[in-house]
Amino acid sequence: MSNNFGSSKVLLDSGDPIETIEAIKLLGKLDGQTTNPSLVAKSSRVVDYVNNGNKFSEAELIDVYKEIIKEISVLIPDGSVSIEVYADKESTAKDLLKQAEIMYTWIPNAHIKFPTIKAGLVAAETFVKSGGRVNMTLVFNQRQAQAVHLATTSLASSGDVFISPFIGRLDDLGLNGLDAVFNIQKYFAQVGSKVQVLAASIRHKDHIKACIDNKVDILTLPLTAIKEWVETESDFTYSPNPNLEHIPYLDLEHQETWEKVDIYHELTSKGLDKFASDWTSLLKS
Numbered sequence: 001m002s003n004n005f006g007s008s009k010v011l012l013d014s015g016d017p018i019e020t021i022e023a024i025k026l027l028g029k030l031d032g033q034t035t036n037p038s039l040v041a042k043s044s045r046v047v048d049y050v051n052n053g054n055k056f057s058e059a060e061l062i063d064v065y066k067e068i069i070k071e072i073s074v075l076i077p078d079g080s081v082s083i084e085v086y087a088d089k090e091s092t093a094k095d096l097l098k099q100a101e102i103m104y105t106w107i108p109n110a111h112i113k114f115p116t117i118k119a120g121l122v123a124a125e126t127f128v129k130s131g132g133r134v135n136m137t138l139v140f141n142q143r144q145a146q147a148v149h150l151a152t153t154s155l156a157s158s159g160d161v162f163i164s165p166f167i168g169r170l171d172d173l174g175l176n177g178l179d180a181v182f183n184i185q186k187y188f189a190q191v192g193s194k195v196q197v198l199a200a201s202i203r204h205k206d207h208i209k210a211c212i213d214n215k216v217d218i219l220t221l222p223l224t225a226i227k228e229w230v231e232t233e234s235d236f237t238y239s240p241n242p243n244l245e246h247i248p249y250l251d252l253e254h255q256e257t258w259e260k261v262d263i264y265h266e267l268t269s270k271g272l273d274k275f276a277s278d279w280t281s282l283l284k285s
Contacts (some may be wrong), residue, residue, distance in 0.1 A: 003027055003230060006212045011080070011220040013200065015039030015046075017071040019223045024075065026230050032079030033072050034135070034164070034200070034220045036113065037086060037279035040065055046282065055284040066106050073107035082135045082162070084113035085123075088276040089269075093122035100127050111135040111162060115272050116144045121258060125151040128160060135162040135198065138271040140170060142250050143261050145184040149193045150258035158194050162218065166201035169267050171244060177201065178210050178240075179247035185216060186249060205229050209238035 009031035012023045016039075024030055040046060046064060049056075056064065065083075073081050083106065085099040096119055100112040112127065113135045114120035124134045128151075136148045145163055152161045165184055167177030181199050188195055196217040202208060205228050211219050221229070255261055 004212075004234060005219065007215050008212050009218045011082075011198070011218060012226070013039070013202075013220040013222045014043075015041070015068060016043040017068060017075060018044055020072050020075045023223055023226055026226055030076050030079055031218070032076055032081055032109075034082040034113070034198075035065075035069065035072070036082075036084040036137070037275045040068060041278040041282055043068060050282060056282050057284055061279070061282055066103075069103075069106050069110075073109055077109065079109060080111050080133075080162075081107060081109055082111045082113045083107075084137065084275070086276070086279055087115050087117070087120065087272060089272065091119050093119045093126070096120060096123035097126055100132065104132055113137045113164075115275075116148065116163075116263060116268060117272065118263070121147060121151045121263070124148075125155070125258075128152045128155045133160045135164055137164040137200070138265075138268040139163055139165045139180075139184075140265045140267045141180060141247075142183050142187055142252060144263050144265060144268070145187060145195075146252055146255065147258035147261040147263045149188065149191060149195055150255060150261065153194045156194050159196065161195045162198040163195050164198045164200040164220070166267070166271070167199060167207050168201035168203040169271070170247070171203070171241075173267075174243070174245055176241065176244040176246055178207065181211065181216060182214055183247060183249045185214065187252065205232050205236065206238055206241070209236060210240075213238060 011032040013034050015035045083103045085096050111133045114124045115138045116136050148163050165181045170177030185197050198218040199211045199216045200220050208229050
């Protein structure tokens, strides 16, 4: 059995405290947990309620999210728990910031997840400036990482800002999602960024092993991947998938402000729509 993650911290990617307990039993400890609207929608508490023919008011659903987050925080008091704001294409920075300020009071060990879109970066920049901790999510390339660095790194201490590049969703397009993580990692090292790389959308043991070997700061793993990993032999060797297209490293031009960086990515837009859809599907019409 392999529980060796080297220098990388390990978070559970789940919206269910039941899975938190199971992951801690499997690994001995966790360094935190990441949540999002889709994961909360899949939690046993929410699924059971909806399967009984119920829907939530917006206030009720936020209260359920708050209860779940508090339970997770108690289970991992010394770790980071990421709480994601609700965002869609109509959301303003003011909307996101207001949610963030409320969510940040729920627990003492929160990172607030903002999508890496214009409104999300404006809100995150303001939030970090006021002393908040953030996790910039739905990241798929170096340019988005450059924008996060420019928006936050001069305002933050190490550990205050995470960035979550999504591996599996790039793999789904035939691209090597691990390359995106390692390219961002290399870029941050070159510019002396304080932003920590949190590898997300991890699907299997190959993703885990590659991230460990490359000393990625943080890995967030679904329970299925944790179960696969603990049954993996400790001398397991990662072999790159030859069917995935390599994503080359970009020598990005220096920018003074993040507003000058092209942060659009199709997968960010699709991910935003998916999170919003999963959340609103739980609400009373």
